[in-house]
Amino acid sequence: MLPQVIIIGRPNVGKSTLFNRLIGKKLALVDDQPGVTRDRRFGEAHLIGLDFTIVDTAGWEDEDPNTLPGRMRAQTEVSLQGADVALFVIDARAGITPLDEEICRWLRGSSVPVILIANKAEGRAGEPGIMESYSLGLGDPVPLSAEHGEGMGDLFEALLPLLGDKQPGEDGYREDEPDGDDEDTSGPLKLAIVGRPNAGKSTLINRLLGEDRLLTGPEAGITRDSIAVDWEWTDPKTGVTRPVRLIDTAGMRKKARVVEKLEKMAVADARHAVDFAEVVVLLLDATQGLEHQDLKIASLVLEEGRALIIAINKWDIAEDPSGLFNGIRQALEDGLAQVRGVPLFAVSARTGKGLDTMLAGAFELRDTWSKRVPTAALNRWFDDALEANPPPAPGGKRIKMRYITQIKTRPPSFVVFGSRLEIVPESYRRYLVNGIRRELGFGSVPVRLTLRSSKNPFAKE
Numbered sequence: 354m355l356p357q358v359i360i361i362g363r364p365n366v367g368k369s370t371l372f373n374r375l376i377g378k379k380l381a382l383v384d385d386q387p388g389v390t391r392d393r394r395f396g397e398a399h400l401i402g403l404d405f406t407i408v409d410t411a412g413w414e415d416e417d418p419n420t421l422p423g424r425m426r427a428q429t430e431v432s433l434q435g436a437d438v439a440l441f442v443i444d445a446r447a448g449i450t451p452l453d454e455e456i457c458r459w460l461r462g463s464s465v466p467v468i469l470i471a472n473k474a475e476g477r478a479g480e481p482g483i484m485e486s487y488s489l490g491l492g493d494p495v496p497l498s499a500e501h502g503e504g505m506g507d508l509f510e511a512l513l514p515l516l517g518d519k520q521p522g523e524d525g526y527r528e529d530e531p532d533g534d535d536e537d538t539s540g541p542l543k544l545a546i547v548g549r550p551n552a553g554k555s556t557l558i559n560r561l562l563g564e565d566r567l568l569t570g571p572e573a574g575i576t577r578d579s580i581a582v583d584w585e586w587t588d589p590k591t592g593v594t595r596p597v598r599l600i601d602t603a604g605m606r607k608k609a610r611v612v613e614k615l616e617k618m619a620v621a622d623a624r625h626a627v628d629f630a631e632v633v634v635l636l637l638d639a640t641q642g643l644e645h646q647d648l649k650i651a652s653l654v655l656e657e658g659r660a661l662i663i664a665i666n667k668w669d670i671a672e673d674p675s676g677l678f679n680g681i682r683q684a685l686e687d688g689l690a691q692v693r694g695v696p697l698f699a700v701s702a703r704t705g706k707g708l709d710t711m712l713a714g715a716f717e718l719r720d721t722w723s724k725r726v727p728t729a730a731l732n733r734w735f736d737d738a739l740e741a742n743p744p745p746a747p748g749g750k751r752i753k754m755r756y757i758t759q760i761k762t763r764p765p766s767f768v769v770f771g772s773r774l775e776i777v778p779e780s781y782r783r784y785l786v787n788g789i790r791r792e793l794g795f796g797s798v799p800v801r802l803t804l805r806s807s808k809n810p811f812a813k814e
Contacts, residue, residue, distance in 0.1 A: 440470050639699075664711055771805075
């Protein structure tokens with residue numbers, strides 16, 4: 354269950370615009386006239402690293418309960434029950450109205466935490482309303498413009514302490530969080546097999562299953578749909594049996610060669626399968642080596658935030674195996690500069706060589722991909738990294754980095770807070786990402802780092 358955040362306010366303050374902004378599409382109708390929204394509307398919101406259900410409500414009006422506006426207000430009152438956070442939206446340009454004060458008194462009577470949103474705060478016209486909103490006694494307002502997307506990072510900072518520990522499938526952000534993984538890694542390993550046509554993907558899965566479950570043959574491109582097969586693998590070293598969901602995909606050729614509509618759909622389906630995988634095995638053909646298309650597929654997997662393994666198939670018929678392995682390893686280091694040390698295995702789908710080693714590596718990689726670093730340890734590393742190599746000062750402007758937090762796992766994602774972070778050079782950002790991988794044990798899994806500057810709404814442009 355996602356935590357629930359409800360948007361409340363009088364008519365025409367921009368509640369539905371904020372709702373649309375948070376869910377990333379225009380689901381709720383918006384118009385300049387008040388009262389467009391009548392029923393509660395639910396949507397799944399994603400803000401930087403927080404996932405929650407967002408609820409749009411009808412504008413609060415002081416009307417007879419038997420009238421339509423009165424019944425709409427009753428719907429809004431009911432919607433507060435079970436909410437984790439309320440976003441109380443005011444119009445910064447209009448200032449505080451008696452109806453805003455009435456809503457504020459009602460919200461004070463509930464146990465739901467309230468964040469005051471000063472919407473329409475772009476430009477200078479909203480500054481008086483922002484200052485006036487302090488009189489409501491709800492703490493610092495969050496100035497934003499739902500229409501233009503300004504201030505969403507500040508909204509994230511306000512929501513993080515309230516929703517960070519309520520994220521599904523993980524312990525969330527806590528100052529005293531324990532060491533160890535925060536994702537349930539006891540479920541089936543979702544393992545997608547990708548690669549160019551005729552690399553042996555279906556043959557490999559058939560060998561793992563011990564049966565001819567998937568159609569194979571010498572012709573390239575036999576597989577069109579992504580096929581998922583549930584299976585159990587027994588580790589020969591430990592004797593432990595673990596569930597696996599194997600996903601076979603269509604071969605990914607160069608875009609210029611993909612001409613038939615059906616093949617285009619198959620390749621699109623394969624890319625879609627990567628989205629649902631946890632670990633992706635890129636299968637190479639030992640008789641052809643590493644080609645540019647393989648590097649493009651690897652980059653796609655990493656961009657999607659998935660853990661990546663490279664497996665060289667047909668090892669039983671490879672010429673100069675040692676030279677081939679070392680050559681592919683060096684080519685990967687040169688061609689995938691964003692991630693070093695991607696696991697590389699030599700396997701044979703025909704004989705079964707190396708497949709157990711590859712699967713053990715896939716489970717280990719998923720554990721790394723799902724890991725959360727305790728906040729205290731993370732910031733100890735961060736302080737040491739800043740001391741060893743302080744941020745530069747482009748144009749003499751001093752960059753201040755205050756702290757770092759891990760906002761999610763799978764892939765591990767971090768946010769650095771500070772000032773003037775928008776001018777941080779990409780080289781320094783890479784320095785931090787490489788340090789996270791090297792010092793905090795994330796190895797070759799994709800790591801995402803966001804730099805968030807605290808914005809002063811009263812600062813002169």
